[in-house]
Amino acid sequence: MSDPVVPRNYRAQHLWQASGWQEDALLGVDAAGRCAATAAGPVDDLGAWVLPGMPNLHSHAFQRAMAGLAERRGGGRLPSGQPHAASADSFWSWRETMYGFASTIGPDDLKAIAAQLYVEMLKAGYTQVCEFHYLHHQPDGTPYAPPEAMSLALVEAAREAGIALTLLPVLYMSGGFDGRPLSARQRRFGHALDDYQRLLERLRRHECQDLRVGMALHSLRAVTGPALREVLEGDIARRGPVHIHIAEQIGEVQDCLATRGARPVEWLFEHADVDARWCLVHATHLTDGEMRQLARSGAVAGLCPVTEANLGDGLFPLGAYLDAGGGFGIGSDSHISISPVEELRWLEYGQRLVTRHRNIAARHDGDSVGETLWRGALRGGAQASGMACGEWREGARADLIVLDETSPLLAARDQHSLLDSFLFAGNTPLVRDVMCGGQWVVRNFVHRDEARIAARYRETVTRLAQH
Ligand SMILES: [Zn+2]
Secondary structure (H helix, E strand, O other), rough: OOOOOOOOEEEEEEEEEEOOOEEEEEEEOOOEEEEEEEOOEEEEEEEEEEEEEEEEEOOOOOHHHHHHOOOOOOOOOOOOOOOOOOOOHHHHHHHHHHHHHOOOOOOOHHHHHHHHHHHHHHHOOOEEEEEEOOOOOOOOOOOOOOOOHHHHHHHHHHHHOOOOOEEEEOOOOOOOOOOOOOOHHHHOOOOOOHHHHHHHHHHHOOOOOOOOEEEEOOOOOOHHHHHHOOOOOOOOOOOOOOOOOOOOOOHHHHHHHHHHHHHHHHHHOOOOOHHHHHHHHOOOOOOOOHHHHHHHHOOEEEHHHHHHHHOOOOOOOOOHHOOOEEEEOOOOOOOOOOOOHHHHHHHHHHHHHOOOOOOOOOOOOOOOOOHHHHHHHHHHHHHHHHOOOOOOOOEOOOOEEEEEEOOHOOOOOOOOOOOHHHHHOOOOOOEEEEEEOOOEEEOOOOOOOOHHHHHHHHHHHHHHOOO
16 A cells, blocks of 8 residues: 555664663665565664654544534534533533534545544654544445445545554444434444445455554444344454443443443453454453453553543553553544653553552553553554554564654653653654654654645635534
8 A cells, every 4th residue: 555665774773672772773674664684785874762653542533623622511512613402511422522523524524634633643653543433424324335435535544644554444233232223423333234244345355564454343332242243253353453442431331231231341251252352442440350351361451541531531440450461552532632642641640640659550660651651552552453563573564753862851861761751751742753664754743745634634624614
């Protein structure tokens, strides 16, 4: 899907990997945009501080364009300026605003919004994104021609921006735990099982080095027990990552208990073979037993701390989960912030506020919080993406970020303190250059196509606001 890469050699003064720092590291990139052994020829200097790029394991791209439109008490404001009725502000009232906004978006709009979002992700240090995509059909539920038009809009947007994409088409079948039909505003999300499996088959034909196709179950309230069993037993579900929203809200836990006699994570583990292919997004409300079961399973907890804070979801039990050996990654989810630094900072600060202690993610004396968080999110994000990424090793994607060594924020920093300063020294952008799949997509803080993509985005959201 990407342009051919010219094989090259690079040198990093300091390369950080999960195993630690390497000085004067020589890095080769092959014609497929993968990490390779260095070959004969010139060597380009990357700079002082080089890190693997971060996977973003949870995204609903269209929501980027409604950031800031649901922050007024008594219900959000639609792009048209029309208020809508809402009771106490919560996740559920936010969802009404989101549904209203979603009803205005077609394939070209989605492509314009997603391309802008992906440019912002790359500039922030994300080099891969998992798109949890449920905006499948026309607003009245009629399929587009072709039926995968909205999915392809995301694929094209990722190609324009130059970010690696794991597309996770979402199975969304019912409007509640009791199996009720989809509401009018949910109709464009829905599929019968056969149609969903056909959608996956059609999309898998597009898979390449930069595009992986997995699957997603929207949530237990959107997929009944029999449907979950049937889709997981099908051939189509036997490869690629599987993502699901789960236990994000107390109301969701209560409804699951009332209708299925078990809490969501408990119920899922009883009815599915949850293993390392799975990513449980949010998993906020866990008993100790559920937390340990999730950690043991090898699945990834998909944490989206800034969105979870924005929506008032609750706090994931990070310290105990890390002690139990659990894996996690981060996602920007509703996109009220596009920054792995802010996600990881909030992940740590939420824990500090509730425990009234510091340095929670670091579980042993002397451990660095910044290194622990970046390492964990790289590993879990790569696993949830189903791609070979998140580390510099032969055969993996050549994705890296180069920090601005001239920034005052990094003055007098050394290997010991670099990651902590990157995460905990403020909001001045520090990601100077970004390579994705062996291609430079950001140089000196500027994305290769950002002016055109931003102009199209402005035109699109202006038109949507006039609906
Ligand atoms: Zn989500």
